[in-house]
Amino acid sequence: MESQQAQRKNEHLSLATKYYDRAHAGHPFDLVRLIHSALPESSVNEVDLTTELTPELKMSAPFYIEAMTGGSKKAADVNTQLARLAHKYNLAMATGSVSVALKEDSAKDSFAAVRAENPDGIVLANLSANATPEQARAAVELLGANAIEIHVNVAQELVMPEGDRSFYWVDNIKRLVDELDVPVIVKEVGFGMNKTDIMKLNQLGVKVINVSGHGGTNFVMIENARNHEEDYSDLFNWGQTTPEALLEARLAGTDSKIIASGGICSPLDVIKAGVLGASAVGVAGYFLNVLIKDGYDALDQTISDWMTTLPRLMTLVGCRRFSELREVDYILGPELQNYLDQRQ
Numbered sequence: 001m002e003s004q005q006a007q008r009k010n011e012h013l014s015l016a017t018k019y020y021d022r023a024h025a026g027h028p029f030d031l032v033r034l035i036h037s038a039l040p041e042s043s044v045n046e047v048d049l050t051t052e053l054t055p056e057l058k059m060s061a062p063f064y065i066e067a068m069t070g071g072s073k074k075a076a077d078v079n080t081q082l083a084r085l086a087h088k089y090n091l092a093m094a095t096g097s098v099s100v101a102l103k104e105d106s107a108k109d110s111f112a113a114v115r116a117e118n119p120d121g122i123v124l125a126n127l128s129a130n131a132t133p134e135q136a137r138a139a140v141e142l143l144g145a146n147a148i149e150i151h152v153n154v155a156q157e158l159v160m161p162e163g164d165r166s167f168y169w170v171d172n173i174k175r176l177v178d179e180l181d182v183p184v185i186v187k188e189v190g191f192g193m194n195k196t197d198i199m200k201l202n203q204l205g206v207k208v209i210n211v212s213g214h215g216g217t218n219f220v221m222i223e224n225a226r227n228h229e230e231d232y233s234d235l236f237n238w239g240q241t242t243p244e245a246l247l248e249a250r251l252a253g254t255d256s257k258i259i260a261s262g263g264i265c266s267p268l269d270v271i272k273a274g275v276l277g278a279s280a281v282g283v284a285g286y287f288l289n290v291l292i293k294d295g296y297d298a299l300d301q302t303i304s305d306w307m308t309t310l311p312r313l314m315t316l317v318g319c320r321r322f323s324e325l326r327e328v329d330y331i332l333g334p335e336l337q338n339y340l341d342q343r344q
Contacts, residue, residue, distance in 0.1 A: 009071040009100065013078065013292075015222040020289045023218040028241035028263060031333035032272045040318030047311035051280050051322045053208050053257045054183045057092070057122060057147055059280060061307065062322040063270050064092035066261050066282030067126045067149060067187075069110075071100035076110035078288070081296050083117035089303050092122035094149055094282070098139040099127055108142060115144045122146045124185065128153070129169035133179040140182055147183040149210065150176060155191045155239065156219035159232045163223070170204065177205040188212040189219055190262050192240025195252040195343070202254035209256045210282060211249055213242030215263025217285040243332075246276035247340050267309040271317065274325035 051062045065082050069075040079095065086093040095114055101107040114123055125145035127136055129152050136148055150173060157163035177184045186201050187210030201209050220235045240248065242262040249258045260273035261282030270281045291299045314320070317328045332340065 009069055009075050009096065011226060012222060013069055013074060013288075015225050016217050016285060017289060017292045019218065019221050019225070020285060023216065023221060023285070024263065024265065026215070027265070028213070028215045028243050028336075029265075029269045029272050031336040032243055032276065033331050033333070034272065034275060034317060035329035035331065036316075037318055040315060042315045042318045042320060044311045044315045046320050047314045048321050049307075049310060049314075053185075053259070053280055054147075056183055057208070059092050059122060060090045062274065062279075062310070063264070063281040063283055063306065064122075065094065065287060066284035067094040067096050067124070067151070068284050068288055069096040070098065070114075071096065071104075071107040071110055073110070076113055078291065079110055080113045080117055081291060081299075082287070083114040085296075085300060085303055086114075086121055087118040088300070089307060090121060091303070092124065092146075093118065094124035095126050095143065097126050097128060097151065098142060099131070099135075101142060102135055102138055111142055124149050126151060129173055129186070130164070131172075131176070133176060136176055136180055140180075145182065147185055147208075148176075148180065149185045149187045151187050151189050153189040153191075153219065155235065156189055156223055159220050159223040159227060159235065161223075161227045161229060170200065173201070173206065174204045183208060185210055185259070187259070187261070188245075190214060190217055191220075191238060192242065192245035192262070193248060194240065194245075195248045198249050198252040198256065198258075199254055202252070202256045207256055208259060209249070210259035210261055211240075211242065211245035212282070213245040213260075213262040214239040215241045216261070242273070243276060243336055244339055246273065246278060247336075248343065250277050251343060267306045267313055270306075270310060271313045271325060272330075274322050275317075275328045275330050277326050279323065 052058045125139040125148040185208040192213035193211045224232045257279040260278035264283045265286045273281045
């Protein structure tokens with residue numbers, strides 16, 4: 001019999017798949033249109049997909065397998081398959097929250113499998129912003145992790161029946177940044193960040209921020225399905241979309257590197273995120289949906305296609321490196337332009 005927390009991880013996986021189509025009913029990146037250049041003066045063979053978040057986090061591709069799961073037998077199977085593909089394509093991979101493995105020895109294998117399948121790749125551990133430095137070091141050690149994602153998830157916790165109801169995270173994030181020996185990435189879980197959040201995190205010394213916006217896996221929707229006492233369906237559209245959160249990061253004007261995740265469903269989305277200022281892109285729900293519904297071979301083919309398509313798209317916009325994308329001209333759809341006008 002698995003623990004209550006392990007069963008919750010299974011519920012998350014099941015509900016993420018069940019609500020995938022509903023959560024992805026709209027596609028915010030459709031509101032970003034790139035300006036075509038007929039004279040790109042570039043070649044596919046000249047494209048370099050590598051990107052650097054910190055000196056310790058030099059990624060061979062601008063997208064990675066973002067945090068999904070861990071802590072149950074089902075999660076172990078998912079993590080094993082994802083890690084195998086991360087190894088094959090030399091992609092970075094993040095795990096779901098390691099907190100369950102710090103409480104239950106039986107859950108450790110579902111996380112350790114990630115490093116076992118990908119012994120030399122970049123692995124990101126994951127814990128909540130309440131984690132102590134000791135817990136963070138234990139999570140990093142369990143995974144042999146190169147960095148740790150510290151997630152902030154107020155909306156999810158408030159809808160979760162057993163979730164937290166108090167959120168004082170700033171001092172602890174500062175402590176983690178100061179005391180840990182690996183890079184600390186602070187990430188939302190799908191509700192975006194605003195410019196004040198981003199500036200505050202930068203002032204705390206956070207060098208990498210994942211703005212993870214609305215448009216992908218919807219944890220309000222997931223937790224509301226688990227909450228049999230209250231109804232939070234009016235919050236299904238809560239938060240900033242990923243393009244909106246990327247515009248917030250531009251308005252913040254910090255030197256922190258920005259990761260985009262939330263609703264990334266294609267190589268073109270990866271390119272558009274780079275144009276809006278992302279240094280890397282995390283993909284979770286889309287890859288998980290392919291894996292669960294169509295199987296390992298289908299996700300293998302999907303990632304292979306992305307690796308082929310990305311250099312061609314970068315050539316189309318005349319860029320040889322991912323960091324050059326932010327110089328590409330674009331226009332915003334009326335709704336997104338209106339958002340930007342009101343936020344400036």
